[in-house]
Amino acid sequence: MGFASVRRAELPTPTPVCAPSPRPVPLVIDLDGTLLRTDLLLEGAVSILRRNLFMVFAMLLWLPRGRAYFKRKVAERATLDIATMPSHAELLAHIEAERATGREIVLATAADALMALKVMQAFPVFDRVVASDGIRNLKGEAKALQLAALYPQGFDYAGNAAADLPVWVRARAVIAVEAPTRVTLAARALGKPMQEFPAASRARALVKGLRLHQWAKNGLVFLPLVLGGRAGDPAAWGLALAAFLALGLVASASYLLNDLLDLPHDRAHWSKRERPLASGRLPLATGIAALILGLAGGLAVAFAAGAAVLAGVLAYLALTLTYSAWLKRVPMLDALTLGSLFTLRIAVGVAAIAVAWSPWLLTFSMFLFTSLSFAKRHTELRGAAKRGRFGKLSGRGYQSADEPVVLAFGIAAGLASIVIFILYLANEAFRHAALAAPLALWMFPMVLVLFMGRVWLLAGRDELHDDPVAFAVKDRPSLALAGIAGLAFGIAAFGLPQGLLPAWGL
Template sequence: MLKYMLKEMRVHHYVKNFLVYAALVCSGKFFDAEKLMPVTLIFVAFCFTSSIVYMINDIKDVEKDRNHPTKCKRPIAAGNISISLAIFVCVVLFVVATVCCIASRSLMASFLLFLYLCLNVAYSMGLKNVPILDVSILVSGFLLRLICGAVAADIVVSNWLYLTVISLAFYLALGKRRNELKKTAGNTRSVLKKYPESFLDKNMYLFLALAIVFYALWSVDPVTIGFYGLAAKGLVWTVPILCLITLRYSFDVEGDSDGDPVEVVVHDIPLMLLCVVYAMCMFLLLYVLHD
């Protein structure tokens, strides 16, 4: 039963919530315990809240999921977990997430997390069937993660980084929709029938280009260089690494993948290695060479 519950909670998707730490990492103060603790509490709250969202969505779409080639294997759709048990677990997770928010002592971060929950519940209840709005809500989830972490740690984030995250999130969301449409011909998600494949294809790469441009502008921004000092001059050389990461990701998405970002990354070892190289370079620049 525990195995099925962890699968239903989408624990492997918690990797998305590490975006909560992005502002803290980029500030060069990741090892500051006073800032790390509230961000970690918000991270835990986000993990449990995202599980609530997944479970509510699966309860709402249980009949549709049973007709989906892969979603039919989800515990609720497959009958491995009862709806009543799933609701009970959602209540428990909500209580734990609330306790974490209170312990973080960040009212604004707690409010933003609650906003994330409300937006995604509304998404599950019907907004996911409205084109453009559906992907916008998915993008808001990534943005709220970044903002929550920044607010909890009391850190100001560069506008260039905000724009980078927004653009990259649109790329991921549109790519997921594109591959869902190609694999199922729109038979499992009604909104897919409203999206022309060419629209999704063109715009996902438009947002990818914007993401790389915004990131490059952040890396050479005088404010960034002034903040990080001499080490900031090396940030521009992380742009080619980001290009390689997105190229590899696009290569996977153009293949037989369903476009789910987590599934794409965890099943591609070269892509994971590129992400590790990027993380090591950023750590070196922001924590070792920072003056």
């Protein structure tokens, strides 16, 4: 046949008393990027690699045999939950309204028929599916010819990409669904009746997916500048800035990778389903491209900053990948790993400017950020219980019964971090002759007590965002505390003007 075409079984209907009026022309709907805000081929490939990374070699062998063959092989092995995938609600409402008038609704897609039939089962609005069959790739001109042959009386077509332009040429009316500007302009130029479903900003979705606010964590690379007594060295600032940029690019890429690996779990989560990739606002292809560019750019900057920085960034990347692939599903160890990733940022800062290592500082960082990681898990457990989802937390190794243990370990780790910083002040900070006013650092433990207290207080009230760092950069009291801490570090590094508070030795 050259393509797959399947009609939905229809119940027998009574013979009408009078001759029926002519049926309206069929409404034909594209799948990827139109009905669904995602790409089933990429979704399938990611699901296969999620289970077995070595399947990438099998995929490389499938590709030379053609796109249709490749799609069939992916469809045979992919495990996809169509029901949780993001769909276009406004388009679906339009389809249902048109179906109520008696129009035939057709799903025509370049996706493999095995996947298309699953979509047909999940969305009962379709009367027929026309799809690729493992031999012929039903895309662009091929799809246009098949639809013209099936419906010589005409059809209306909803699509979203440049490959849909040949179909629109043969269609009676154009429906552009979240199409890029250049595609929309080309469709308008056809001079046919046209309906548009505009897209939200993909650039904004990409920025959100990169989680640039998380770059605030990379500010830890500047901490050794102050505590190591090199805050007045412009060259040291340049090296620290390069380390900051390298970590930021690699971290953003790793967030995208984590979201790709976590797609099924994120879509089942009450808040994570709104993430750009999970919600479909950021196309998978765009996310994968940004991931590759971010990794390449971050490693290039790290290489330029020196071998020590490159080694630190590679260690950070390796631990991040291990966390995404395995450790995030191991209770307790997941929080410890996140604390280690924060501490690695300080280690990269130390390596960048070549100051002495401080075991006190690194241990303090480990306990502080492990506490914040437990706060994140505690919030997720509380949120799941609040929504009636008891048992195992999706994508994690925790169960609802673990909440008291997570709470206890989180608060204990936070208190330990405060004690360790005080011990650092008492045993090491005042030995740095390069610090202009080390006494100012005593302000930091008080700020830390107030911040940790606020985090855990709000966590108990269910008022904490999933991510304490994302919460802190938007929370005014937390920002005020950060300002006080920054002022204390500034005074410690540079001192106060001469004659100001001389009795305090500042």
